[in-house]
Amino acid sequence: MNIDQFKNWLIKSEKPYLLMGILNVTPDSFSDGGQYFGAEKAFEHTIKMIEEGADIIDIGGESTKPFAEPVSKDEELSRVIPVIEKIRAEHDVVISIDTTKSKVAEEALKAGANIINDVSAMEFDSNMIQVAKNHGSPIIMMHMKGIPKNMQNNPSYEHLISEVKDYLFSRANFALNAGIDKNNIIVDPGIGFGKSVNHNFEIINNLDSFVELGFPVLLGASRKSFIGLTLNVDEKDRVEGSIAANVIGLQKGASIFRVHDVLAAKKSLTIANKIFNPIDLIT
Numbered sequence: 001m002n003i004d005q006f007k008n009w010l011i012k013s014e015k016p017y018l019l020m021g022i023l024n025v026t027p028d029s030f031s032d033g034g035q036y037f038g039a040e041k042a043f044e045h046t047i048k049m050i051e052e053g054a055d056i057i058d059i060g061g062e063s064t065k066p067f068a069e070p071v072s073k074d075e076e077l078s079r080v081i082p083v084i085e086k087i088r089a090e091h092d093v094v095i096s097i098d099t100t101k102s103k104v105a106e107e108a109l110k111a112g113a114n115i116i117n118d119v120s121a122m123e124f125d126s127n128m129i130q131v132a133k134n135h136g137s138p139i140i141m142m143h144m145k146g147i148p149k150n151m152q153n154n155p156s157y158e159h160l161i162s163e164v165k166d167y168l169f170s171r172a173n174f175a176l177n178a179g180i181d182k183n184n185i186i187v188d189p190g191i192g193f194g195k196s197v198n199h200n201f202e203i204i205n206n207l208d209s210f211v212e213l214g215f216p217v218l219l220g221a222s223r224k225s226f227i228g229l230t231l232n233v234d235e236k237d238r239v240e241g242s243i244a245a246n247v248i249g250l251q252k253g254a255s256i257f258r259v260h261d262v263l264a265a266k267k268s269l270t271i272a273n274k275i276f277n278p279i280d281l282i283t
Helices: 003-012 039-052 073-090 102-111 128-135 160-177 197-205 207-211 225-231 239-252 262-276
Strands: 018-024 056-060 094-098 115-118 139-142 185-188 256-259
Touching (some): 018 262, 102 128, 128 160, 160 185, 197 207, 197 239
Parallel strands (some): 018 256, 056 094, 139 185
């Protein structure tokens, strides 16, 4: 999928779901930190994910795992820009830049990225919204309670679903009022970002509430700790749990799935979609 096809999908949503392959070019991400550190390794993994069915490649140069320490703008740029340039020189796949820093987003878009994926919903950097507007880029607005360093310190809510939904509605309206096209907004309820194990299950079971906002909903449950804690397994043994979460997510209306294991997600969601929509054809 290239950027024109993606923007057309945002308007028409003819394909039932998209797969976003995760490419962490960090030494410390929770599941694959260090594995794809460096442009060549990152490029090889990108091609593998595309061949397995990834529609979007999500590149991040700063870990947002619980209790992670922030990195400098320059360090983040040094990690992501060579990777984006290498991919873009060889392929027209849609690239999203996973960052909360407007300067990183700006340089990434100039290097060939297409989407801004901001886990702070553009709250950490007030210049981010202008970067998105200037480039006409789609944006992913995610809910997070706190910051990565403290978000898992006993997160609590009085009314989880309505609080997360109201927040996403507010941030989407902020983007609209700033001049962002409605068709360029994607929302993400933020699995694992300031949520307990039970909070994550409740959000997945109520994803249809977020679909009601009128924007595509991204689900990022892949290999998250709520799966590991429930099944008592480490990161590499969370594929089955990730599949289960994604299948329910599809049933509840999520349409973009951020995943580590692209082929497993592709196969499971293909079958799930045929069950939920037997007349649809998956290509």
